[in-house]
Amino acid sequence: MKLFCLFTLFFTLTLQAQFQINGIVNDSNSDPLPFATITTSDNNNAITDVDGKFTISSKTKINSFTISYVGFQTKTITVSDSKKFYTVYLQQKTDDLKEVVVSNENPALAILRKVIANKNTNNPQKKLKNFEYKTYNKLIVTANPDSINGRIDSSASYKDLKKKRINIDSSDYKFKEVISKQHLFQTEKVSQYQFGNKKLKETILGTKMAGFKQPVYEIIAFNLQSISIYDSKYELFETKYSNPVSNDALKDYNYKLLDTVDIKGRNTFMIYFKNKEKRKAAGLEGVLYIDQENFAIAKAIMRIKGVLDISGIHEFEYVHKEKIWFPTNTSFKIVKGRNNEDINFLGGTIQFDGDGENLFETRKKTASDFTYLLSESNNFDIHYNTTAPIKDPSLYIEIKDDASKKPEEFWDEYRKENLDLKSQRTYLLLDSISIKKRIEKRLGLGRKIINGYLPLGPVDMDLKKVISYNNYEGFRLGLGGITNDRFSKYFRIEGYGAYGTKDGKFKYNLGTGFLLEKNTNTWLNGSYTDDVREIASTLFAVDKRVFKIYDPRPINISTFYHYISWKANLQTKIIPKTEAVFELARTYVEPKFDYLFNYNGNLYSNYVMTTAMASIVWAPFSDFMQTPTGRSETEKRFPRFTFQLTQSLPNVLDNDFTFSKIDFKTEFEKKYLNGQKTSFLLQGGYAIGDVPITHLYNTMPNNLNKETIFQRITFAGRNSFETMYFNEFFSSQYVFFQIKHGFDRIRIMKKVRPSLVLVTRMAWGDMEKPEQHVGPAYKTLNKGFFESGIELNKIFKGFGLGGFYRYGPNQLMEFEDNIAIKISYVIDLGL
Template sequence: MRYFYLLCLSLFSVLSAFSQTKVSGVVNDESGNPVPFANVIFANSSVGTITNDDGSFYLESEETYKAINISFVGFKSQVLELTKSATYDIEIILEEEASALDEVVIYQGKTSKKNNPAIDILRKIWENKRENGIYKFDQYQYKKYEKQEFDLNTIDSSLINSRIFNGMEFVFEQTDTNSVTGKTYLPIFINEAVYRVYGNNETNKEKEVLLGNKNSGFSDNQTLIAFIKDLYKEYDVYDNYLKFFDKSFVSPLSTTGINVYNYVLADSSYVDNKWCYKIVYYPRRKNELTFKGDFWVNDTTWAIKKINLAATKSANINWVRDIYIEQDFEVLNDSIFLITRDHFMSDFAFRKKDDARGVYGKRTTLYDEYSFDIDRGEAFYNNDREQYIEQVYNRDSTFWEQNRMESLNKDERQIYDMLDTLKTVKAFQRLYNIGSILASGYIEFDNFDYGPIFSTFGYNDVEGIRVRAGGRTYFGRNDPWRIEGYTAYGFKDNKFKYGLSGKILVDQRSRLILSGGNRRDIEQLGASLTNTNDVLGRSLASSSLITVGSNTSLTNINLSTFALEIEPLKNFEVRFGGSYRTLRSASDQFSLDYYTNEERTEIASEIDQTEISTMLTYSPGRKTTGYGVERTVINDGDFPRLFLNYAVGIKDVFSSDFEYEKVQFYYRHPWQLGGVGKLTTTLEAGKTFGEVPLGLLNVVPGNQTLFSIYGTYPLLDFYEFVTDTYTSVHLEHNFNGRFLGRIPLLRDLNLREIVAVRAVTGSISDENQALNASYSNPVLMAPSNKPYWSYSVGIGNIFKVFRLDFHFRGNYFENPGARKFGITGSFGFYF
């Protein structure tokens, strides 16, 4: 009986394959120019698509169709007969309608904003968008099933026969064709998750509880899972801007949409017994973060019933060739539209050419079991810290059969088996190990990681060429303890340096961590205003291979620390610590000397200092992964951060030299400003009470490297300004190509303009000035007469990975060796 069932299933699959209809091609006008955003629909159906910027399209259905309809406002509609189930690379010529020549001026470029019924409907959506879905209730909850998949696409014979897949040829037996792009693809990864989501619209709080998680080949890898989840953030199409890949796309339902999109009322019909209007939309300009597509909207509630969004080919976004979104809504109680299905597909590729290979990333989210107005109390939402439950990542097949809201298709089922087989292939193991090294910077051994490999080589004027070797214990991603260490050697000073630290997670729920360590090294302390006690941390300025001017103002540091950390509330951390440090100059061209008597006749060159501190850090919106002593931040640079440090220097404890109090405050906030870009603001302030020498003062961070380092002043030399009281402001705005994207010839380069302003003011007391015994290097001076400031103009996204900043000094030109102009650069992987 089982074999008969399998035979029937196989026959059904074969018949289904023959019943498919596939068609691709390009739509041009009579002059041979592409017609973007034309409608291509299977005849007598609602299955269709919209042509790309270059007029190309691909359309597929499981059903059999004999013709397609092609239409665009201002052109004669055309019907093309299909003689085969698969018709590729056809060219369709649309003729202009003589009666519509006057309208062509309106619709081929921009549709009218006046007397346009589509825009009248859009305004109705704006008026009612907060009266639909879960927003109509004080509290809500629902069940959510999420399925994420990655597929290698554009499979051809050259890829199959390439050396990289030697020994893994069997995987290509699983190739299929994508229904949106028409490209062949090979499924390589799948992740499934089931959640229970709770929300309170009165307090604007939401809590998500993971019930089960399963993926192919990576066990309970929370880092990978969290990265994928952050990559495909949830969104609301009613919002003005939809954020994907750190970019803000203008929603077609945005209140600013009429300035960005063209809208056409294309159809009206019953959809699931609800009368709806169909609106087709497409962008007014190229190179902007916009979509093309259509949506169906109900005529009474003005709620969206179905919407399709496809990012335009010309959108200024890197590494992503296509973005395609579908959302479906169902009606509850005859009036409330609730989302039931969301499908998001992206095509990652190094090049945007159609023949370039890439990776599909697909996420399908299904929603069900809605309940409303069940009040769970404030404490329920405040206690939203995730706890590691091993069972969640090891659910049995019965759980998935009961909780999947959509059965896995053939390709998805085969991924699990294929990855199990691949893990036994040595060629795959080599590829996986290379990818792991590039991603983490560590080379993995049994229970030990060597690295980070990117810090192996360095250079400064004291050490000369510097080599470094280090590593960390690693038994698993949720290790309750970790030991890290390194040793380094300078070929000019012929000295070894080292650092060693350890930490242990005492209580996972409160994240109570004990840590301690010791470091003896050479460091550039003039590269940061806000001091930390990171035993293994070392600034890029300490060993940059290329610098502007000599880097001799380095310090020998012997630092020992012990700390207790706790997280009483999510993303709010408290750290109590003690440290003992010895500081002395590492170069005869740099002095930390200070007077030890009032007559200023006795000089000391070494500082011994004991300090205790309390540090408070709050990072609302931060997302982390991992349940052990170390966690990985997956949305770095995408959340505000507040830091407050109160430190006390204790004299005569372990021969400590000085008594003082120090207060420091740091606030950094990135602001997504929709279509205008991203603004990052930083404020730092601090004050030291008591008499301290140079080694314990606050140095305005200079930057003598050729690298763009956020938070530094690129035209200041190290120790050019020294303070005991300071306030620093840094504003940086990335316009994401808003202006350059509108300039002919330049817009195809997808460059991004960046502007920044930095300013700092501060003072140094007469007592601290008098304590300093150095008369030449450095000379203690603070920006007290007027704030020091500079500004910069930058060009980002050069060759997609490089950024150049051009810096201009605003004042203090009279300082010795003052640099009026400078250029820095940086590499980075940005969407």
């Protein structure tokens, strides 16, 4: 349930402690000094943020604190009981510190070059062949009640200037009352990390989530920050940024040597870094503490500041035996930022009202402004150069079956400190609220609806089957569904029935499945179908089911074939990083248009095909998670590859023709930090032997054969040729290529924020044995087909507009015939 994370969008961080002071450090010109070092009288350390601000918390009374900054005179401030905010000005020194100058150039650059050069020696995942450790993590969404006014506001309104009505706003009061007793959300987990053969695997031994009997696996898989500080791309809140110690980092970042600091008994350089670009999402800024002896990272603070202020802190322990800094603690914080900007988040764009930079347009702070997310992890039980093999190393995360059933003794053993009263109340209160408001049930309902199902007791009704339209059937009205876990976890029944108002025919399907192996989601299925299908369409058996509220392309299709099919298949994820379907089928085919297939001088108006098919999708770069309910893809990475082989079986169950079909698809997608995205699709197919036109390729046309441009206006498809007419081209072999580049959304008005997408598509193909196909007139793609266009999507309420132009060897004589105008509809659920 990634949408839960929307709760983290409305907050400012104020940490609660027994003694706390706040302040800001400036130079003599009142310019803030970022990442100045603050040391208290009881030896607590802190640093100022990018605006020079700081907060120091302590369990004991703070008598004084000292501020140091390279190139400035150190200053000590005495703390007064009556003063909580301190504005400190530092005077610049007239001479530089000789002890931190390592060359004639910018000393920070010289240090960073050595850090980059020694990365493989200092990176535990490069230097060590094997290691393992355990981690305790606690994540909370909460607020400091002392920061919330908690006032009950009232305002007067009048009707006809006579009757006075008092409006009461008690939301802040109620929020403060709740947050004083409990956190808004809380979860804990204990994991074992194992590294070997250049792969890192997390096994979750225990997990506990307030309000849920079973954990929400989407939250567990949510990647808040990179595990390794040396990754070429550093990740914060599922967004990847160029790492300040990547091989080409010097061209992306500016660096400044701030100070020399002792970290756990070893001298380190304190280096501030900031991305050179000024764009809002250009990159990170923060501080690196670099060991002066081996140039390893001894501590790191990574930060993004915008609408959200997001920071990740990495702490390390120096291991003398291995001569390496090994990670011991990490923390992740999200607090509310200041800017009025939009956030690219969870696959969509969220409008967010920040505090704003204009001091004359300040808005009243609400309770949500004081909410924050904090995640802290502590590593322990660390072993180096281990010999135990890693089970299922292709998995990124594995959750043990009993992880959510651990007794309280388990948590007492692994918690760094006992839960305070507020945390204990959080579990009790959120659990009771969850039961009372049936939160888990509602979450399950939401998951099903997003995938196109409506649960009705032991059956999930298929929303895709209710109503649709095409030019052959007219309105297709139906009802379908599949049994769910309330019926059985190991056996399922599915089916549908549909009626076409135009063709007057009833279609139906009935199928069943048996679960053979839970961990690999292996099912043995059988089905019987009597239905119609678009001719020459390419269907990959492993493609994920996509639910659309409205699927526009089939509206324009009029050429179908009737089929009656018996199928048996094995569906499995047993091969690492794949999903596969192996199928045997016997299908009776009857074209519902003017067509005869000429085979050895015999004309067939209908025929039987007995086939064996293997379909597999391979995602070698994606991360996969094993849960008690099965295996799933937690992070979709590219490229990914789909292969499908279909072979007819001669002399088996009255099979009429001998042929083979090979289909493939390759997808690649690259997202940029500025909100832009480029995607590539390469798809092709090759049919060998005697194949009727019903099972060849039409390369996805989506244009009506009408006289004027306006008569041809219809809805755009996803990966279809918008200027190619239906049934204009057929091929026995083809290759299709598409490139799309989407720009960040353009703000025209407050509610009009379209996204501009540039599209180019091209295809080549040929037809072997054209004399076999009697009836339809068509062309081939041996000279290629080309079109390009512009889409302006999400102009209003998901609706957009696109224009496409056809060019090249298959361009038509009349200019306007090469133009297609299409309506688009995009609803982004962030999936």
